[in-house]
Amino acid sequence: MDDVVIVGAGPVGLFLACELGLAGCSVSVIEREADGSSPWRSQPLGMRGLTAASIQAFDRRGLLEPLLQASGVEPGESGPPRMVGHFAGMMLDAANLDPAAFPFRLPTPTPDVLLTSLEAVESVLAERAVKLGVEIKRGTAVSGITQYDDNVVVRAGEQEYAARWVVGCDGGRSTVRGLAGFEFVGTEPLFTGYTMQVDIEDPEKLSPGFNLTPTGMYIRMMTDGHYSMLDFDGGAFDRSQELTRDHLQDVLRRMSGTDVTLTDVHLASSFTDRAMQTATYRQGRVLVAGDAAHIHSPLGGQGLNTGLGDAMNLGWKLAATVQGVAPDDLLDTYDGERHPVGASVLDWTRAQVDVMKPGPQAEAVRGLIRDLLATRDGTTYVVGKLSGYWIRYDLGDEHDLVGRSAPDFYLEDGTRLGDLTQDGRAVLLDFTSSLQEQAARWDIRYVAGPARDGLGLPAVLIRPDGVVAWAGGPATFDTVAARWFGTARG
Incomplete structure (x- = not known):
């Protein structure tokens, strides 16, 4: 078994x-x-x-x-977050990103x-x-x-x-x-989406990237012949009928407002926004x-x-x-x-x-959101959501780092956190070398020594999944360790 x-x-x-x-x-x-x-x-x-x-x-x-x-x-080496992305097909400008909104982001090779x-x-x-x-x-x-x-x-x-x-x-x-x-x-769909690999006689009629239109959206991907479309039909077409060349061409023409011609369909599939x-x-x-x-x-x-x-x-x-x-x-x-x-x-x-969604109401909201996304706070908010940097579990600790993914701490000898977690064990980084006796009671990896940037913390306990379980002094360490790792040794 x-x-x-x-x-x-x-x-x-x-x-x-x-x-x-x-x-x-x-x-x-x-x-x-x-x-x-x-x-x-x-x-x-x-x-x-x-x-x-x-x-x-x-x-x-x-x-x-x-x-x-x-x-x-x-x-390659990375500094502040470079990822930008989009919200509802509206692209974000990396120049608007505020690195200060990610205070626990340390330099990392990832x-x-x-x-x-x-x-x-x-x-x-x-x-x-x-x-x-x-x-x-x-x-x-x-x-x-x-x-x-x-x-x-x-x-x-x-x-x-x-x-x-x-x-x-x-x-x-x-x-x-x-x-x-x-x-x-959950909720039922508003659109049928399509992704397809096709040959198009006149691809110059289609703009690259995300294209919001009065009838939906089409996306011309970076690779030749790869397209996606969103048709707000209530999800009616998804897996209900064959994805023929004529149907895909009709949808693409409606989404793009052009008379573009599909000459061949190599692969096609549909999906919805059912949540x-x-x-x-x-x-x-x-x-x-x-x-x-x-x-x-x-x-x-x-x-x-x-x-x-x-x-x-x-x-x-x-x-x-x-x-x-x-x-x-x-x-x-x-x-x-x-x-x-x-x-x-x-x-x-x-x-x-x-x-x-098509229609004047959604179009008005899009205009408002587009203006917000053009601001520093708007761009930073979306990047924070998309990147996962802002995910924080409620672990009952007010310290703002607890419950978040641990920064990639570097010790002064060059060892970084990413080197210490590969065996899947919890890690205690003790920047003041004061917790060795307590750490010995638990099945965790204990690493002592100053950090290049310890974010002002004396020590950090990191769960096997990379989430910070505790950041503080010796008085509360055993209580937190018991919560996550069971009974202490002997």
């Missing part, structure tokens, strides 16, 4: 498998598709943008360099944003997972889940797999979510993460990044629970911390959709 069975070998399932394997858990991943290769996973259709929080997660597990290589990107592909992400994670002893079973669809007091049995094909825990990472139409009885609630979330991320011994837990429109590129955040948050908590060293309520904090993040992302995409 495995400790954990993960259903779904996409980025979220594979990242979670790596986290659990790193902690010494026995893990199997069950994937419906027999082959992970697909034009929808490779460039250009599989292109995805990783934000700072996700890039930081890869860096803290020693996976960033392989991912950069797989993505064809050279590593980039602020990374354009990659699902294929690159999955190949890096699958290779690491296998090295950690994870077994990936492809070409098998899950058809049943039965929970017992101390285990779960998953039926896939003709086989049954028993595990102490099951995690559904199987996408927006999750089988696990349905079989385990998760309530899935749904499970009422809880756990049902007994079954948990959900990524799109299995929350779906929404792709506006803002938050789906993959939110799912990776789920996996990073859940991995160490589930591993500690499996190993019997977790406090009683540790696993409950997964839902408590990540459900609000998912809900916020759904609202973020809903707001963009509402602003993009």
Whole structure:
């Protein structure tokens, strides 16, 4: 019997498998598709943008360099956040960004944003997972889940797999979510979206980038022949009819206000802005993460990044629970911390959709928001939301750094935090070398010595997921350590 069975070998399932394997858990991943290769996973259709929080997660597990290589990107030094992005198709000017709004951002060699592909992400994670002893079973669809007091049995094909825990990472139409009885609630769609790889006779008629129009939006991507469209039809066309050349051409003409001509369609798919979330991320011994837990429109590129955040948050908590060293309520904090993040992302995409609707009311709101986005505060607010820098879990501590992802502290000897977190353990950075005796009582990595910039703090306790659990003096350290890491040694 495995400790954990993960259903779904996409980025979220594979990242979670790596986290659990790193902690010494026995893990199997069950994937419906027999082959992970697909034009929808490779460039250009599989292109995805990783934000700072996700890039930081890869860096803290020693996976960033392989991912950069797989993505064809050279590593480089970063300073203040450079990522800009857009809100509802309205582009942001990087010159308006206020670095002072990110007071805990320290210089780091990691980039602020990374354009990659699902294929690159999955190949890096699958290779690491296998090295950690994870077994990936492809070409098998899950058809049943039965929970017992101390285990779960998953039926896939003709086989049954028993595990102490099951995690559904199987996408927006999750089988696990349905079989385990998760309530899935939210809002119905306003548009049908299309993404396609096509040949166009007269592409010069279409402007590059994001184009909001009186009827919707079309996007001409950087790569030739890659287009997306949003048609505000209430989601009526999504998966209801064949995506023919004539239909796609008709939609593109209406969205662009041109008589552009499609000559060939190589690949096309539809989607909507349906925004749904499970009422809880756990049902007994079954948990959900990524799109299995929350779906929404792709506006803002938050789906993959939110799912990776789920996996990073859940991995160490589930591993500690499996190993019997977790406090009683540790696993409950997964839902408590990540459900609000998912809900916020759904609202973020809903707001963009509402602003993009055709009609004079939405057009008036767009004008107002465009003016706000042109300001320093407006640009900075959107970047803070998109990057993940402003995610903060409520850990019951008023210190503004607690609950946030830890800055990339450098010690004076050149060691940086990213070098100290690759084994998945918690880290105590003791800049005043005063906590060694207390730290020895806990299963954490203790590192003492002054920092190049310690942000005025005497010490910082960082959870395995990179979140600051405590920043202060010796008097409160043991209380906080017990909350997250259970019982002290002897």
